[in-house]
Amino acid sequence: MKLEGKRLIWQDYQKEIADDHYFYARSCIRQTFFPGAESVFVKILKDELGKDIHDEQHHTSCTGIGYHSDVVPFDTTMTVVARQFALMTEAGYENYAASCVTSFGLYTEILDTWHHFPETEARIREFLFKATGREFNKPQNLAHASDIVYKLRHQIAAKAKYKLVDKKTGEPIKVVEHIGCHYSKMFPHKGIGGAEYPYVLSGMIEAWGGEVIDYPERRHCCGFGFRQYLVQANRGFSLSCSKKKFDSMEPYEPDMIITNCPGCPMFLDRWQYTLSEMEGKTYGKGNQGIPVFTYEEVAGMIMGYDPWEIGLQVHQVPAEPLLDKIGIPYDVSQKFKGKNGEDIGMPQSPSYLKFYAE
Amino acid sequence: MGELYNRLAADIRFGESLKACINCGTCTAICPAAEFYDYDPRVIATTVQSQDDEKIRELMSSDVIWYCGECMSCKTRCPRGNAPGLLIMALRTLSQQMGYFTESEKGRQQLAVKRIIGDQILSSGYCVRPDIVDPALHPEQGPVWEWEHKNLAPLMDKLGANYNGEGAGVLRKVSDADLEELKKIFEITGGQAMYDNIESFSKLKADGMGLEFGTDTTSEYVQHIYTANNQKHNHE
Numbered sequence: 001m002k003l004e005g006k007r008l009i010w011q012d013y014q015k016e017i018a019d020d021h022y023f024y025a026r027s028c029i030r031q032t033f034f035p036g037a038e039s040v041f042v043k044i045l046k047d048e049l050g051k052d053i054h055d056e057q058h059h060t061s062c063t064g065i066g067y068h069s070d071v072v073p074f075d076t077t078m079t080v081v082a083r084q085f086a087l088m089t090e091a092g093y094e095n096y097a098a099s100c101v102t103s104f105g106l107y108t109e110i111l112d113t114w115h116h117f118p119e120t121e122a123r124i125r126e127f128l129f130k131a132t133g134r135e136f137n138k139p140q141n142l143a144h145a146s147d148i149v150y151k152l153r154h155q156i157a158a159k160a161k162y163k164l165v166d167k168k169t170g171e172p173i174k175v176v177e178h179i180g181c182h183y184s185k186m187f188p189h190k191g192i193g194g195a196e197y198p199y200v201l202s203g204m205i206e207a208w209g210g211e212v213i214d215y216p217e218r219r220h221c222c223g224f225g226f227r228q229y230l231v232q233a234n235r236g237f238s239l240s241c242s243k244k245k246f247d248s249m250e251p252y253e254p255d256m257i258i259t260n261c262p263g264c265p266m267f268l269d270r271w272q273y274t275l276s277e278m279e280g281k282t283y284g285k286g287n288q289g290i291p292v293f294t295y296e297e298v299a300g301m302i303m304g305y306d307p308w309e310i311g312l313q314v315h316q317v318p319a320e321p322l323l324d325k326i327g328i329p330y331d332v333s334q335k336f337k338g339k340n341g342e343d344i345g346m347p348q349s350p351s352y353l354k355f356y357a358e
Numbered sequence: 359m360g361e362l363y364n365r366l367a368a369d370i371r372f373g374e375s376l377k378a379c380i381n382c383g384t385c386t387a388i389c390p391a392a393e394f395y396d397y398d399p400r401v402i403a404t405t406v407q408s409q410d411d412e413k414i415r416e417l418m419s420s421d422v423i424w425y426c427g428e429c430m431s432c433k434t435r436c437p438r439g440n441a442p443g444l445l446i447m448a449l450r451t452l453s454q455q456m457g458y459f460t461e462s463e464k465g466r467q468q469l470a471v472k473r474i475i476g477d478q479i480l481s482s483g484y485c486v487r488p489d490i491v492d493p494a495l496h497p498e499q500g501p502v503w504e505w506e507h508k509n510l511a512p513l514m515d516k517l518g519a520n521y522n523g524e525g526a527g528v529l530r531k532v533s534d535a536d537l538e539e540l541k542k543i544f545e546i547t548g549g550q551a552m553y554d555n556i557e558s559f560s561k562l563k564a565d566g567m568g569l570e571f572g573t574d575t576t577s578e579y580v581q582h583i584y585t586a587n588n589q590k591h592n593h594e
Contacts, residue, residue: 026528028485031519035528039518057526058536063549065485068428070450071468071476071556074371076549083539105430117370131542181429186441188434195434221390225427228391230474231467233587235498237394237427244393273500311517316500336505338512347505 015192017151018095018141022053023088027100028061029262030294036311038099040300041145048159048303049152054091059084064102069226075127078110078120082128086136096139097148101261104144105182108190111138142190144183146260146295150192150200153207161304164210167327172211176254176290177201178245178268180261181221195219201258204295208302217248222264229267242271246283246290253285256322257292268292273316276352287354289317301328308334320356333358360411362418362456366448375444379403385432385442395425396593399432399442406445418453421591424464454552457559464591466583469560473575476553480541483532488514 022045030038045051063080066072088096098104114121128134149156157163164173179198184191193199196219202212223241228234245268249257259265269292276282276289284290292315293301300310301323307330312319323330336346336357349355366372385399386392392399402423405413417423426446433441450459459465475485493504506513511521520527544550564571564579571579 028487031484031529032486032488032491035514035519036517038528043518055526057530058533060483060532060536060540061479061485063479063485066475066479068447069471069475070447070454071472071552072479073451073548073552074369076544076547076552079543079547080540083543113370113374120370127543127547131546132539181431185434186430219431221427221429221431223390223427225391225429227424227467227471228427231470232495232584233467234464237391239498240394241390241427270498270500270503274498309516309518314502314506314513314517316502338509339516342512344509344512345505347501350501 015143015147015190016141017143017147019151020051020095021093022051022095022097022143022148023091023093023139024053024055024097024145025059025062025084025099025103027098027103027262028065029266030099033266034262034294034297034311034314036300036309036314037294037296040305040310041099041149041296044156044296044299044303045148045152049155053097054093056087056091059087062100062103062106064100064106065226065230067106068102069230075124077106078113078124079127079131081107081110082124082136083132083134085138086128086132086134088139089135089137094137094140096142097145098143099145099262101144101180101183102263104142105186107139107142108187111142112187114138144191144200144260146183146200147192149295149299150203153204156299156303157207157209160208160302162302162326162328164205164208164298164302164326166325168325172209173255173322173325174213174253175205175210176213176215176218176249176252176257177205178222178257178259178261178264179219180259180264183260201260201295204298205258208298213249213252213254215249215252217245220245220248222261222267223271224263224267238267239271239274242267243275246272246275249290250283254290255325257290258295258298259292260295262294265292265294269316273350273353276350280352282352284321287352288321289353291315291317291319291322293319301326304328306330308337316350316353318354318356332356360409360414362411362414362452363406363409365452366406366414369448369451371444372448375441375448376403376406377438377440379407379440380438382437384435384437385440388431388435389426389442390429390431391425391427395591397422397425399426399446402445402449403440403442406449415458418449418456419458419461419465421462421464423449423453424459424462424467425591451552454556454559457555457562459556460559460563463583463586463588466560466563468556470575470580470584472553472556473580476556480537480544483537483540488529
């Protein structure tokens with residue numbers, strides 16, 4: 001791989017990312033499946049780096065999953081998004097930070113639509129005012145939350161207790177990065193590195209000491225496909241896409257997968273379990289699987305936060321092999337306990353995937 | 359040029375998705391759905407470009423338009439800047455407005471999507487909430503999810519969430535006043551009309567099939583469309 005050439009290409013796909021004062025909009029899927037990730041994001045920005053981040057209580061879903069499963073019309077989605085912008089305006093912010101990649105893609109699509117069709121923007125403003133009495137300014141800066149972590153990656157590295165390095169060999173941890181399709185496939189210039197060579201996660205991996213794996217199906221969709229997962233009869237589509245990626249990355253022996261989209265880590269995590277139960281096939285050494293993380297969780301891990309307080313126990317593929325390799329300590333007896341150590345039972349062990357519990 | 363084509367062309371996404379397709383097939387080569395299903399986005403573009411209403415009606419009544427996963431990989435690679443995935447969205451919208459979606463197995467699933475995701479948006483302010491991902495309906499979620507689902511309150515507390523609480527934070531309760539604004543937006547912008555359309559055309563189909571329609575996801579009709587798979591959707 002000629003890295004120098006790729007770096008030159010990446011220079012064409014740099015984007016402006018605000019340095020501070022973010023209006024934060026949460027993600028339905030991230031909150032549902034990886035609630036610790038959003039908590040870590042806010043904690044690192046506020047407590048570690050002293051940034052101002054507004055945690056808005058009145059925003060709703062952007063309706064993105066409904067829009068991309070085609071039950072919510074575009075006018076409705078645009079007006080709901082206009083309401084989010086109104087909340088940002090009312091709170092006195094100009095920099096919009098979306099936790100969700102589907103939302104980020106939609107905001108990008110909507111702002112582009114309004115740019116090219118000002119009459120549509122005018123109609124949506126009327127709809128919003130009629131429905132809610134609200135008015136709005138468009139964001140001065142729109143970023144996905146991973147853009148912000150990318151921008152702050154060196155500051156995070158400077159405060160980190162650990163690096164993405166094998167503590168025994170000193171070699172970098174081998175990382176597969178998976179970018180959510182709607183981050184830059186629709187509007188390549190709105191993503192760091194574009195669609196062919198997105199750099200948003202690679203930049204974090206390199207800054208934090210790891211090595212990025214390039215593999216044939218690197219840009220393939222995880223398989224969410226909206227209605228292709230939502231309806232049980234269609235889930236073979238979703239599973240097949242993930243399997244294609246696992247088979248493609250397997251020969252490169254990745255230690256972990258890092259993702260920037262809320263849905264992708266859930267699918268890449270759960271489908272490893274499903275494939276193991278269906279076919280007895282596991283990826284990674286010794287039936288460990290390949291652990292899958294959000295970029296916020298990885299940031300939290302290297303900062304030295306307790307793995308069970310950032311939510312690594314709610315992953316189906318265990319994180320322990322990676323924690324052990326880096327040398328991040330954890331108390332296995334607390335993994336499946338409640339906040340104050342109370343007993344809340346524990347999951348059953350899968351048939352094939354290795355299970356860590358005391 | 360027929361009425362259906364004109365209605366498609368009136369969708370703002372249509373003009374953005376189809377500018378003289380040259381039939382190169384790049385979209386089909388990159389498409390994850392074309393790899394899995396018997397599906398070819400190039401043919402979609404060709405059919406729509408023909409402006410033949412009968413062919414467009416046939417397309418909107420078939421399973422084919424429901425195979426796309428809307429990953430938009432086609433948008434990245436099309437040398438003409440087209441986006442068959444966006445064209446699919448315009449076709450799906452019109453298919454639901456006209457009622458053609460109930461004529462195919464995959465199209466009929468839209469009622470299940472409406473009742474699972476669509477209704478959730480208006481009742482909770484979220485597309486998805488952990489409480490609705492029932493392990494019994496989602497065996498693929500695995501035993502850790504089953505454990506988590508049983509222990510949502512203590513786990514969310516441990517992970518710093520404000521589960522069903524007032525104010526800001528992860529998985530907070532969206533207030534009634536905010537939900538009311540959402541509902542008004544849906545009424546004014548056609549969102550509610552689309553939901554009603556999906557319900558009313560699906561009711562006709564359920565009656566025709568002799569299946570109980572109900573109002574939620576437990577009805578005979580929804581259970582049928584949620585699980586039915588005639589195994590004729592993939593490549594031979």
